[in-house]
Amino acid sequence: MTDEMNDAEDWQARAQNAEAALSRVQAEAEVRLIRAELKAEALRAGMVDLDGLKLLDAADLRLTEAGDVADAPAVLARLKRAKPWLFGMVMSSSSAANPPRPEPVRTRHANDLSHEEWVAARAALLRRR
Numbered sequence: 001m002t003d004e005m006n007d008a009e010d011w012q013a014r015a016q017n018a019e020a021a022l023s024r025v026q027a028e029a030e031v032r033l034i035r036a037e038l039k040a041e042a043l044r045a046g047m048v049d050l051d052g053l054k055l056l057d058a059a060d061l062r063l064t065e066a067g068d069v070a071d072a073p074a075v076l077a078r079l080k081r082a083k084p085w086l087f088g089m090v091m092s093s094s095s096a097a098n099p100p101r102p103e104p105v106r107t108r109h110a111n112d113l114s115h116e117e118w119v120a121a122r123a124a125l126l127r128r129r
Contacts, residue, residue, distance in 0.1 A: 034061050034069055041072040045080060045087065052086035055079065 038053055038061070047053075056079060062070050069075075080087050110118060 030063060034058060037069040041076055045076045047086055048088040049086055
């Protein structure tokens with residue numbers, strides 16, 4: 001009977017250890033998710049240096065049911081008012097504008113050149129030989 005009691009106590013201790021480890025992992029995952037959501041929101045707000053997020057007190061931030069940080073835009077707006085140098089123009093590597101069309105190289109015919117232009121072009125051509 002003592003073996004059964006030891007086994008039961010052992011299982012209880014293991015279950016308690018597993019629950020403690022699970023709660024630690026969940027807390028760490030929540031902190032990482034909050035950081036990731038804040039980084040995404042900071043980029044949308046135009047933050048230039050994401051090291052500025054270290055100035056925020058992460059203990060006050062909570063996740064919503066949807067997995068978003070509650071009041072993240074308001075938190076970043078307060079940070080933007082307090083530390084405006086952390087924010088700048090929103091840069092993007094993508095552009096909606098079409099690039100200019102490449103124009104073909106225009107070669108000029110010798111008949112279109114003036115005499116002075118023809119002499120200079122001929123001298124440049126002879127120098128390259």
